[in-house]
Amino acid sequence: MSRENVNETAKLVLPNGQEIDLPVAHSTDGYDGVELGKLLSETGFITLDNGFVNTGSVKSQITFIDGDEGVLRYRGYSIEELAEKSTFMEVAYLLMHGELPDFTQLEEFRMGIKYNTELDWDFRKIYEAIPRDGHPMPSIAGAINLLSNYNQSCLDPHDPEQVEKATQVIMGQVPMIIADIYRRLHGMAPMYPRHEYTLVENFLRMMFGSPSQEYELDPELVHTMEVLLILHADHEQNCSTSTVRTVGSANANLFVSVAAGVDALYGPLHGGANQAVLEMLENIRDNGGDADKFMEKVKNKEDGVRLMGFGHRVYKNYDPRAAIVKKHAHRVIDMLGGDELLDIALELEDRALNDDYFVERRLYPNVDFYTGLIYRAIGFPTDMFTPLFSFGRLPGWIAHWREQNADPRSKIFRPRQVYQGETERTYIPLEERQ
Ligand code: ACO
Numbered sequence: 001m002s003r004e005n006v007n008e009t010a011k012l013v014l015p016n017g018q019e020i021d022l023p024v025a026h027s028t029d030g031y032d033g034v035e036l037g038k039l040l041s042e043t044g045f046i047t048l049d050n051g052f053v054n055t056g057s058v059k060s061q062i063t064f065i066d067g068d069e070g071v072l073r074y075r076g077y078s079i080e081e082l083a084e085k086s087t088f089m090e091v092a093y094l095l096m097h098g099e100l101p102d103f104t105q106l107e108e109f110r111m112g113i114k115y116n117t118e119l120d121w122d123f124r125k126i127y128e129a130i131p132r133d134g135h136p137m138p139s140i141a142g143a144i145n146l147l148s149n150y151n152q153s154c155l156d157p158h159d160p161e162q163v164e165k166a167t168q169v170i171m172g173q174v175p176m177i178i179a180d181i182y183r184r185l186h187g188m189a190p191m192y193p194r195h196e197y198t199l200v201e202n203f204l205r206m207m208f209g210s211p212s213q214e215y216e217l218d219p220e221l222v223h224t225m226e227v228l229l230i231l232h233a234d235h236e237q238n239c240s241t242s243t244v245r246t247v248g249s250a251n252a253n254l255f256v257s258v259a260a261g262v263d264a265l266y267g268p269l270h271g272g273a274n275q276a277v278l279e280m281l282e283n284i285r286d287n288g289g290d291a292d293k294f295m296e297k298v299k300n301k302e303d304g305v306r307l308m309g310f311g312h313r314v315y316k317n318y319d320p321r322a323a324i325v326k327k328h329a330h331r332v333i334d335m336l337g338g339d340e341l342l343d344i345a346l347e348l349e350d351r352a353l354n355d356d357y358f359v360e361r362r363l364y365p366n367v368d369f370y371t372g373l374i375y376r377a378i379g380f381p382t383d384m385f386t387p388l389f390s391f392g393r394l395p396g397w398i399a400h401w402r403e404q405n406a407d408p409r410s411k412i413f414r415p416r417q418v419y420q421g422e423t424e425r426t427y428i429p430l431e432e433r434q
Contacts, residue, residue: 030064058404067315087226088395122150140178141260147173155253174394190211192211193205207380233395241397245413249413265386265393275383275386277308280308285344312364329377342373
């Protein structure tokens, strides 16, 4: 039975003896929440939750995670089933619209995106200002911000037609921007998307093809990319999605909200971890392949070294995405001729899973632990790993932004603070300061 409409309250007793009954928000699966909205006005107290480890910021119907059991579902469908049977386009539609599309809906969705892949010629001139030695992520975020000015007819967050158009432009053009920026950074001639290819095929063509010859797509690699994009498509209220929601809560348009998500994802504790994992594995290899020495450093917290690709705020069990990626990593890497870094990764994982330090803290591989190895086998340079994550996460960011804008209960995000600075004091003129 659904408990969503059951009226329950939680009693909170404050240090001054005051009591307050707070309404309970019931979930359909997972944790219930205690609604705190009236706590300040009725008691003068706020709640404090550093890093939001225990704070629900929204009611959402998109993605469910059970971190203890290692469960991830988009709109009720298990990630394992979607990765095996679905496509990235179908999953994107599912996340945004709540249901799997029928044939006509999927065709319309795909066509809307396909006919919006081409970038304005003036827009492409911005690449000339991008330094060749910089990381692609800030440039991608900058370019998406600018898309806002190139698409001024679809900026109204409350007009469904404009939101649909902005969705198509972002889904169609951001992957092309990522490929364009890659080509710019590597001094390669520009490519153009072609309508006979799917979004993922066009992306691979624009990354690895040449304007002067046909690009031969490998169906195995296209399939692997589809799976990886599906695995990254959403992960409920993670750092970048919460950023997209925060920016969007000010009624900012979809383009600038998604650009903010790209910036948040760039951080090495979030999407930047896939690049950090590869660099860590290369480092271990270059130092003689001694995993023991590295693990000792991690456990002694020397120089803040962490086992990158391990641990997660929500998963206290094996990240279900990591299990799927691991399977594909073996397949793709074997197919492409092996990789000594995979052996190092397997050894690190084995040691960590049998080591008290990791067991006690419930640290398991997350999605980033094996993805970089697949990207490397396909031929992506290390600094493209996080951009690939941002490509995959586009549907999730858009779905959350749309859900928020369609919800009449949405409010601008504006957390409070417990102030611990100086109390009021008198200004001392400069010449009188000691
Ligand atoms: N290696 C070694 N120790 C770790 C690791 C790790 N990867 N992750 C957590 N710990 C330790 C911490 O030092 C801490 O130890 P302590 O209790 O002795 O102080 C304990 O485990 C808890 O760690 P927190 O940092 O408090 O956990 P939090 O939930 O805040 O952080 C995070 C989660 C950021 C993912 C963390 O596990 C981490 O830094 N992992 C490595 C980076 C990474 O892989 N990020 C990708 C996350 S998935 C994603 O964003 C797609």
